[in-house]
Amino acid sequence: MNINSDNLVKWLFETNAIRVCPQNKPFWYTSGTIGPYFINTHFLYGSEEKANKLLKLIDAEKENIFSCPIKVLDETLQNYESDKIYRALIDQMTDYIKSNINIDEVDFISGGERRDWFFSLVIAKLLNKPHITIYKDMTSVISQDGKVEEVNNLNGKNVLHIADLITEASSYERAWIPAISNKGGNIKWSVVVVDRKQGGEKVLSNYNVKSFAMVGIDVNLFTRVLHMGMISDKQFEMIDEYMKNPKDSMARFLKENPDFIEQALNSDDKTKERAKLMLEKNIYEL
Known part of the structure; x- marks a missing residue:
């Protein structure tokens, strides 16, 4: 990392370019998998709203x-x-x-x-x-x-x-x-x-x-983020386990939280589709 990397880390979180899930509420990814953080680097444009506006311009002009x-x-x-x-x-x-x-x-x-x-x-x-x-x-x-x-x-x-x-x-x-x-x-x-x-x-x-x-x-990045007070100990624990073994850590989470999939299947259309994809592929061998 370069000299001013602490600033970059702050910007990543201030703009939601990196979002960490609340405790025991991992994100659903397009692939049908789940995980503890999302990365949308283009939000560093200033905000999600600004980034989406530029994407619309690009789509209209490309x-x-x-x-x-x-x-x-x-x-x-x-x-x-x-x-x-x-x-x-x-x-x-x-x-x-x-x-x-x-x-x-x-x-x-x-x-x-x-x-x-x-x-x-x-x-x-x-x-x-x-x-x-x-x-x-x-x-x-x-x-x-x-x-x-x-x-x-x-x-x-x-x-x-x-x-x-x-x-x-x-x-x-x-x-x-x-x-x-x-x-x-x-x-x-x-x-x-x-x-x-x-x-x-x-x-x-x-x-x-x-x-x-x-x-x-x-894990070093998230250790720094923890010390900077931008995530909690529980959030860090989930990220640490995920980075060591994404599949096993999320399979363990689902077994310990059996209502999580049911809630997703009764959620919005996007979440529902991702949960169905996970079950169809049997990604976590539940």
Whole structure:
């Protein structure tokens, strides 16, 4: 972690970018599993409301691949000027990049659809580097100083990819790395706000990409959060057990709290569907 990581940890919790569940009330995940925390790194844009507003703008504009980067950059720059947390985070990320990577070796900065753009476009502007906007279908455009053009040949140029978070690096493998390599470029570095510590760094190393993260999601992080008074002892215990063995710890929780699944099945539609998925897959072998 870098020098000002305590501030970053505070911002993650202040904006609900990391949410820890109340005691004995784990969150339902899309996969049908349950767990003690949620991560929405893009909430560091200032708040959930602000982040959702930017996502709506992106969804409305992304069909026009040439105007989208300009409009998203304009929006993020305005927020950079007005939101203290977002501005401080972007400044910290920019300093972090300068401290860990030789900027003179970076020819382009890239970001992938959609949440990477919360960070990559404005940082490219601050570092005075052309930005490669990568779409999910691997279409890509270069933008700088209000000019946008489709990527043709990158001629062996070096690219720094900036993302909101990395889990297993599946988006890198599926789209971001091939989108750049297919055009003759090389993603040499990756900088993310959050590394979920689920193997992404190792995957990137297989592609000769050097991986950097502002903060890693591990027990040390939550130990610090506990000492900072932002979670309780009971919340920390659940997280600690989960990190040691996600499946066994949550299976044990469900056996000790038999009403939890029944309550989920009588809850809102989203929760109900996730609970049904868990039962259909027999994820916890109850």
